[in-house]
Amino acid sequence: MTGVSGGRRVTSADVAREAGVSRATVSYVLNDVPHQKIPEATRQRVWDAAARLGYAPSAAARALRTGRSEIVLGLLPDWPIEHVLGRLIQQLTNTFAENGLTFVVHSSAHPARPLRDIWKAMTPAAVLALQDFDDREADAMRAAGIEVVMAMHGSIRGEPRPPLVSEQPIGALQARHLAAPHRRLGYAYPDLPGLDVLAQPRLDGVRKVCAELDLPEPDVRTVPLDAPGAAEVVKAWLAADPPVTGICAFNDNVALAVLAGLSHLGLRAPQDLAVIGVDDIPGASLAHPPLTTVVRDTDAIARGLARRVVDRLGGKEIPAEPLRDELLLRVRESA
Amino acid sequence: MTGVSGGRRVTSADVAREAGVSRATVSYVLNDVPHQKIPEATRQRVWDAAARLGYAPSAAARALRTGRSEIVLGLLPDWPIEHVLGRLIQQLTNTFAENGLTFVVHSSAHPARPLRDIWKAMTPAAVLALQDFDDREADAMRAAGIEVVMAMHGSIRGEPRPPLVSEQPIGALQARHLAAPHRRLGYAYPDLPGLDVLAQPRLDGVRKVCAELDLPEPDVRTVPLDAPGAAEVVKAWLAADPPVTGICAFNDNVALAVLAGLSHLGLRAPQDLAVIGVDDIPGASLAHPPLTTVVRDTDAIARGLARRVVDRLGGKEIPAEPLRDELLLRVRESA
DNA sequence: CCACACAACTGGCACGCGTAAGTGAGACGA
């Protein structure tokens, strides 16, 4: 712990001197390089010296040498980060850290510097795109030897595999729950264009289930996040022929809006219109009536996502199918 | 754009060759080093060559040479990231990018690797702590020459200045709004221990206003995020002597809980109990009744925060007072 | 015609690391 104070950085040369060996030996020991015959006694001396001096290798030097940093660049979507995405970021940070990688997020939304500058400068080991992005950008990264992994919907040229995190089952689960008592479903579509990448596949899930169960096509309407606006939409659903009686909402906020629209009209869920959301945000259980909603295991997704990236960096081919991702229906009173 | 395809990285040597000058000259031109007499014509040749080849300097090499990377490490708090914090992250990322810095977030909560490993490895130019953290850690960073800047409440040893982002005015604004019709105020304290750093100063703001206006001390109670639990707390407030009639809530979620508690008891805001939140989350305007709340200009804070860090890196002494931060009271119906 | 200043460059080192290639000592068989 001597090394913490004092100005100069502790290098592997210091460790070598302290342990009475050469720098190369230090490197071999600390990186656990195979096929190097180094007796246990020497290894221990090196480890001790490193610990005593508080040695931490310089990421810069390592990156320069190997041509690749230990950074995983996460490209954030441009829609608001809350709750689920927030947890995802925290979990990813920790899971990557466990694997010796540093997770860095960057919003790809309205980049002040062109995205290329960012990744060219820091030569990340991998890019984990939480949103689809420019094909040419992806190609350029690939050409630079960067692993590119895509999480949310949207495919990357040259990688026709489906998105790692699949949204369809969410819509499907919502629809299946509602379909028991309800014959005509509606879909409450978000008012933010950027959310299409999430909303479309969820809606597809609903459509698929409706088709399976011989229900009519879902009545899709965009719901604004204010009570009067939502009330208009609710009126339209109730006036449809046959009337819509169950709503799959894109997420809890949209569901909350539908609920607010209902109560604006003096109506109630689930009697007049059943509503089901996604995410289980804190406000969901506090609504009138408490909101039935779909939760996914964010932690499992984060771990799975990180694992795929790590595997891919280790040269393993990653499986084509999406991550196994447990969905849970939290049944409350709104549906 | 020739450089984008093909395997090898474009280095400053390539630019030098292309421009017909030496590497040193390229470096001087691109970094705009003063006191070097380089005619405009040559500069232009270098710039052109760099652009033509798509040159981006290697962050690793630069970091190795200068001993400092262009990374700003943001230490995330361990409470859930949503809405406000999410915007903050996105804004900080962009604002730092405008200044040629890369903003990296890392959760300091339950670090898989010790925090020291992280910053020792990447030698960030600065650390922006969004939460208070260990004094010794801060000392060690300082000793390593890293600028440490603290945003939220909590002070760093050796830097007795107040936190850059002040929370007191939020509580004060809440209290002042309620104090007009209400004589006895309550404070709805969050149920998450980690939030103390935010909640305490906000509560202090409420206390200060109560003292100023000769009101009794606010009645502070912790509010769980479920309707029955919150209802118990509401009952206690109404049964106090003198009864509490106005509640300042830590944030909108807590306020929503109070509202839910009220309606659980068949009571209504603001008639039975006025409630005011913080953040203006999407659910705030959708509540019954729509929630009155305090919003702060997150973008301004992000810009301010980034500016301070950049100034400090430029050697400027940063002012001691907290950031100017516009608060807005969004009056709806709950108070 | 030479000394000298100054503009306009260039050569080369060091940053800390990973790793290929080399080296000396001892063991062992012929």
Add this chain to the structure above:
DNA sequence: TCGTCTCACTTACGCGTGCCAGTTGTGTGG
């Protein structure tokens, strides 16, 4: 005794920069 082999290391190079300390070329004053 000598060559060979393995072990346990060490020596040395280069990754791409920033920048110090030169070096060359071009006027200008004496």
